[in-house]
Amino acid sequence: xxxxxxxxxxxxxxxxxxxxxxxxxxxxxxxxxxxxxxxxxxxxxxxxxxxxxxxxxxxxxxxxxxxxxxxxxxxxxxxxxxxxxxxxxxxxxxxxxxxxxxxxxxxxxxxxxxxxxxxxxxxxxxxxxxxxxxxxxxxxxxxxxxxxxxxxxxxxxxxxxxxxxxxxxxxxxxxxxxxxxxxxxxxxxxxxxxxxxxxxxxxxxxxxxxxxxxxxxxxxxxxxxxxxxxxxxxxxxxxxxxxxxxxxxxxxxxxxxxxxxxxxxxxxxxxxxxxxxxxxxxxxxxxxxxxxxxxxxxxxxxxxxxxxxxxxxxxxxxxxxxxxxxxxxxxxxxxxxxxxxxxxxxxxxxxxxxxxxxxxxxxxxxxxxxxxxxxxxxxxxxxxxxxxxxxxxxxxxxxxxxxxxxxxxxxxxxxxxxxxxxxxxxxxxxxxxxxxxxxxxxxxxxxxxxxxxxxxxxxxxxxxxxxxxxxxxxxxxxxxxxxxxxxxxxxxxxxxxxxxxxxxxxxxxxxxxxxxxxxxxxxxxxxxxxxxxxxxxxxxxxxxxxxxxxxxxxxxxxxxxxxxxxxxxx
Amino acid sequence: xxxxxxxxxxxxxxxxxxxxxxxxxxxxxxxxxxxxxxxxxxxxxxxxxxxxxxxxxxxxxxxxxxxxxxxxxxxxxxxxxxxxxxxxxxxxxxxxxxxxxxxxxxxxxxxxxxxxxxxxxxxxxxxxxxxxxxxxxxxxxxxxxxxxxxxxxxxxxxxxxxxxxxxxxxxxxxxxxxxxxxxxxxxxxxxxxxxxxxxxxxxxxxxxxxxxxxxxxxxxxxxxxxxxxxxxxxxxxxxxxxxxxxxxxxxxxxxxxxxxxxxxxxxxxxxxxxxxxxxxxxxxxxxxxxxxxxxxxxxxxxxxxxxxxxxxxxxxxxxxxxxxxxxxxxxxxxxxxxxxxxxxxxxxxxxxxxx
Numbered sequence: 001x002x003x004x005x006x007x008x009x010x011x012x013x014x015x016x017x018x019x020x021x022x023x024x025x026x027x028x029x030x031x032x033x034x035x036x037x038x039x040x041x042x043x044x045x046x047x048x049x050x051x052x053x054x055x056x057x058x059x060x061x062x063x064x065x066x067x068x069x070x071x072x073x074x075x076x077x078x079x080x081x082x083x084x085x086x087x088x089x090x091x092x093x094x095x096x097x098x099x100x101x102x103x104x105x106x107x108x109x110x111x112x113x114x115x116x117x118x119x120x121x122x123x124x125x126x127x128x129x130x131x132x133x134x135x136x137x138x139x140x141x142x143x144x145x146x147x148x149x150x151x152x153x154x155x156x157x158x159x160x161x162x163x164x165x166x167x168x169x170x171x172x173x174x175x176x177x178x179x180x181x182x183x184x185x186x187x188x189x190x191x192x193x194x195x196x197x198x199x200x201x202x203x204x205x206x207x208x209x210x211x212x213x214x215x216x217x218x219x220x221x222x223x224x225x226x227x228x229x230x231x232x233x234x235x236x237x238x239x240x241x242x243x244x245x246x247x248x249x250x251x252x253x254x255x256x257x258x259x260x261x262x263x264x265x266x267x268x269x270x271x272x273x274x275x276x277x278x279x280x281x282x283x284x285x286x287x288x289x290x291x292x293x294x295x296x297x298x299x300x301x302x303x304x305x306x307x308x309x310x311x312x313x314x315x316x317x318x319x320x321x322x323x324x325x326x327x328x329x330x331x332x333x334x335x336x337x338x339x340x341x342x343x344x345x346x347x348x349x350x351x352x353x354x355x356x357x358x359x360x361x362x363x364x365x366x367x368x369x370x371x372x373x374x375x376x377x378x379x380x381x382x383x384x385x386x387x388x389x390x391x392x393x394x395x396x397x398x399x400x401x402x403x404x405x406x407x408x409x410x411x412x413x414x415x416x417x418x419x420x421x422x423x424x425x426x427x428x429x430x431x432x433x434x435x436x437x438x439x440x441x442x443x444x445x446x447x448x449x450x451x452x453x454x455x456x457x458x459x460x461x462x463x464x465x466x467x468x469x470x471x472x473x474x475x476x477x478x479x480x481x482x483x484x485x486x487x488x489x490x491x492x493x494x495x496x497x498x499x500x501x502x503x504x505x506x507x508x509x510x511x512x513x514x515x516x517x518x519x520x521x522x523x524x525x526x527x528x529x530x531x532x533x534x535x536x537x538x539x540x541x542x543x544x545x546x547x548x549x550x551x552x553x554x555x556x557x558x559x560x561x562x563x564x565x566x567x568x569x570x
Numbered sequence: 571x572x573x574x575x576x577x578x579x580x581x582x583x584x585x586x587x588x589x590x591x592x593x594x595x596x597x598x599x600x601x602x603x604x605x606x607x608x609x610x611x612x613x614x615x616x617x618x619x620x621x622x623x624x625x626x627x628x629x630x631x632x633x634x635x636x637x638x639x640x641x642x643x644x645x646x647x648x649x650x651x652x653x654x655x656x657x658x659x660x661x662x663x664x665x666x667x668x669x670x671x672x673x674x675x676x677x678x679x680x681x682x683x684x685x686x687x688x689x690x691x692x693x694x695x696x697x698x699x700x701x702x703x704x705x706x707x708x709x710x711x712x713x714x715x716x717x718x719x720x721x722x723x724x725x726x727x728x729x730x731x732x733x734x735x736x737x738x739x740x741x742x743x744x745x746x747x748x749x750x751x752x753x754x755x756x757x758x759x760x761x762x763x764x765x766x767x768x769x770x771x772x773x774x775x776x777x778x779x780x781x782x783x784x785x786x787x788x789x790x791x792x793x794x795x796x797x798x799x800x801x802x803x804x805x806x807x808x809x810x811x812x813x814x815x816x817x818x819x820x821x822x823x824x825x826x827x828x829x830x831x832x833x834x835x836x837x838x839x840x841x842x843x844x845x846x847x848x849x850x851x852x853x854x855x856x857x858x859x860x861x862x863x864x865x866x867x868x869x870x871x872x873x874x875x876x877x878x879x880x881x882x883x884x885x886x887x888x889x890x891x892x893x894x895x896x897x898x899x900x901x902x903x904x905x906x907x908x909x910x911x912x913x914x915x916x917x918x919x920x921x922x923x924x925x
Contacts, residue, residue: 037838089710096875097711102832110711445832
């Protein structure tokens with residue numbers, strides 16, 4: 001054919017990273033992490049980064065990848081306005097693009113005209129500037145953003161915007177980051193995981209103090225890494241001798257670690273959030289439990305002599321300050337599972353059965369049984385069958401199933417197979433109709449994967465929304481449903497599409513309770529899609545009364561009425 | 571009200587005075603075809619009229635059909651309606667169809683791009699009153715990097731994989747993208763090997779295009795031959811047993827959808843190169859402006875958003891439903907044995923796929 005132009009297609013080695021600024025090296029790391037699905041490649045890339053980056057930048061990288069980002073300096077409304085202004089497009093078009101791209105920072109990086117320069121500044125420098133920026137007025141903020149947006153290249157601009165907008169969800173878990181750091185520093189992974197726990201500030205701590213050698217006296221509020229259980233998928237009896245294990249109920253609250261040191265109390269959630277101030281009713285415990293004690297337990301709502309629902313507890317999770325009414329309506333206790341430190345000594349290498357003896361003796365010495373602490377009773381079984389019977393009583397006990405812990409197990413770091421197992425009750429299920437859909441985020445951007453489901457009302461005339469679910473289908477199924485949604489949209493409400501009621505899905509959930517905060521009057525716990533019932537017509541879907549019939553007869557009425565929803569975490 | 575020159579019917583785009591269809595999706599008597607992709611040139615029409623370069627392509631795909639070829643800008647008069655084909659720059663042979671009847675001119679783009687790719691006849695803006703445009707990538711988030719830079723990245727990627735003793739597998743449509751990539755791969759790096767579907771289509775195009783030599787992968791191809799080579803394969807080969815003997819390998823895809831980090835990540839491929847045979851956002855706006863059209867009809871892609879934007883800057887723009895593939899992202903990873911109905915048709919009806 002004609003009119004061919006000669007197009008150069010030469011190739012050369014890429015420039016060595018050492019010549020670039022810290023931000024460029026970080027952006028290049030993010031690009032590498034982004035472009036692979038292989039864990040080993042990610043670990044290698046991160047380890048290589050930890051070998052070449054400056055100490056300051058390393059500390060910030062660890063902070064960012066363990067959710068210790070400085071507060072957002074510019075709100076997202078302004079970010080959207082300014083980015084669309086700079087890109088010379090109307091705001092509505094920016095919003096539409098954002099719904100499709102699925103990530104604010106990525107949208108900003110994509111719509112702004114391209115620039116090719118590499119930044120010479122360090123990552124630390126940018127973070128210092130962002131901390132400074134928070135206190136500036138809007139005109140200064142805008143000028144600062146414009147300058148950086150229009151000069152940074154695509155990946156740097158994306159990373160820069162990501163530092164402003166939110167957490168880095170790039171398929172790098174804290175565990176993976178710790179493994180890479182261990183590879184780069186030759187320090188044991190579990191030891192590093194412990195060093196990186198708790199309250200440290202990337203603005204002030206040095207890499208040496210954080211990772212290499214630490215000042216222990218500074219660290220008395222620091223929690224131990226949580227030991228997490230694997231789920232039993234097949235037959236529990238395959239775990240071995242039943243007498244090697246202790247079982248207990250798996251309580252449905254917030255897993256926590258409570259530290260008693262230096263006359264103070266620190267309560268940590270499993271997400272490494274310090275939540276001491278959210279549970280003032282627990283502070284009294286420091287007058288009854290000696291210094292040098294660390295307790296692993298579940299925070300549970302407890303009133304009228306019994307455990308409340310997770311739905312009630314949820315009303316307290318998002319709150320920084322707690323009203324008197326809430327303290328009265330949803331008082332919280334600690335149900336203790338384990339003891340990790342006693343008399344200032346780390347007990348984690350001691351066998352679980354021994355630790356339980358220490359815990360039980362501690363508990364029996366507490367004479368005032370009105371204090372907000374209980375103990376999660378352990379049970380011994382003679383056979384797996386009798387254990388299974390106990391598991392069958394879980395809903396009655398208001399637990400999610402059983403925890404099975406090897407008697408001689410140490411308290412390990414993170415999720416490790418072998419010693420601790422969770423044996424959850426089978427979920428409840430119901431057939432519901434797909435009614436609304438939204439595009440997903442991250443790897444599901446631009447695909448309709450976030451669904452709302454309805455059940456029939458009493459006279460089968462209307463579908464009442466009862467749950468949202470985002471997970472449970474295979475990628476191939478999601479693609480099919482996505483294609484169907486795009487062709488069967490009835491109406492659009494911003495990013496939400498209502499679709500022709502046509503598809504029935506079996507929805508599984510863990511728990512169920514009456515709720516005045518939900519339109520359907522019922523709250524389900526952790527709803528997800530179990531399977532796509534292509535064999536069923538919508539008339540065959542279940543009704544709201546079918547769902548109500550699943551509520552256990554001894555279930556408590558939700559304690560909290562008409563409380564606004566806590567801010568949802570993304 | 572006067573009858574429009576082109577109507578959107580359940581069979582396809584229809585021209586009432588000429589009684590012919592453009593790229594129809596149901597069997598008709600006479601079809602004018604923009605290009606050889608399966609969603610535009612479908613099976614079952616009694617008569618096909620298309621640009622001469624498309625004749626061997628469509629015949630290869632659809633077998634024994636009644637097809638006649640015309641040159642660019644050559645008039646085809648049917649019942650006093652004048653039809654001409656003009657380069658669309660999308661893939662080799664791809665054309666826009668200009669329709670003129672009594673002082674009125676409409677242009678239907680099929681699929682198009684304005685960047686010169688070295689294998690397709692470069693896009694040419696055609697003045698018209700009504701412009702029927704695709705907008706597959708009609709969002710401001712889509713802006714392509716110049717081809718030379720992307721090809722530099724692809725060749726560099728290949729060279730690096732070769733240095734690590736690996737095979738590079740690059741997924742691309744058998745028609746269009748595969749030849750575009752092949753044209754600009756640097757044969758001094760190593761051997762370029764092909765899947766049967768791509769080899770067959772490339773054979774069809776070789777008389778028209780000067781492209782580097784390729785080696786067809788067969789049952790007898792030795793494992794060692796893959797080391798350091800690049801393999802061009804259709805997207806459907808991803809996850810198939812066919813690629814197992816290429817281990818150790820790394821995979822990549824070249825598509826406009828690779829713009830999105832999420833799209834890259836969920837496809838379980840190692841590398842995504844942003845390269846498209848469609849217009850990006852600025853190119854769509856520039857080419858619409860260049861036609862001088864007042865009326866714009868958007869057929870596939872982000873039609874609602876794109877036409878709303880066009881109205882906001884003063885065009886009389888609307889959307890029409892068609893069966894051209896717009897919003898679907900070509901899936902690259904259908905699980906084995908899965909009957910994936912959402913799979914793009916673009917690669918489906920190719921004969922003689924070598925397993």
